[in-house]
Amino acid sequence: MCNPNKINIETSLDKYREEIDLIDSQIINLFEQRIEVAVKVAEYKKENKMNILQGKREEEVIKKALSELKNMEYSEYAKELMNLLMNISKEVQKDKIK
Numbered sequence: 001m002c003n004p005n006k007i008n009i010e011t012s013l014d015k016y017r018e019e020i021d022l023i024d025s026q027i028i029n030l031f032e033q034r035i036e037v038a039v040k041v042a043e044y045k046k047e048n049k050m051n052i053l054q055g056k057r058e059e060e061v062i063k064k065a066l067s068e069l070k071n072m073e074y075s076e077y078a079k080e081l082m083n084l085l086m087n088i089s090k091e092v093q094k095d096k097i098k
Ligand SMILES: O=C(O)C(=O)C[C@]1(C(=O)O)C=C[C@@H](O)C=C1
Pocket: 038, 041, 042, 052, 053, 054, 055, 057, 058, 061, 085, 086, 087, 089, 090
């Protein structure tokens, strides 16, 4: 005999995973768009002899991102995510303009 509760648990897990898949696909699309803009910024920086690292701008990006958060419990994780995104931008920019 199968346990109907187990079926329910699996069904809701599948639903949550479908939700995560949808969110991941949006994140990956936005991630790609962000990188493509960072590549354009790299070209601008090269033409204008600017440093790849823009510390003041990074502070602003983090501040702005945190101001969008509804649950401040996640602020350290959000900060970690933004720092990771900017580190990836800088890596891509270095590759593009070296
Ligand atoms: O604004 C810039 O100058 C960028 O290159 C973009 C970006 C980012 O990913 O947000 C990347 C590197 C800089 O240090 C600051 C910000």
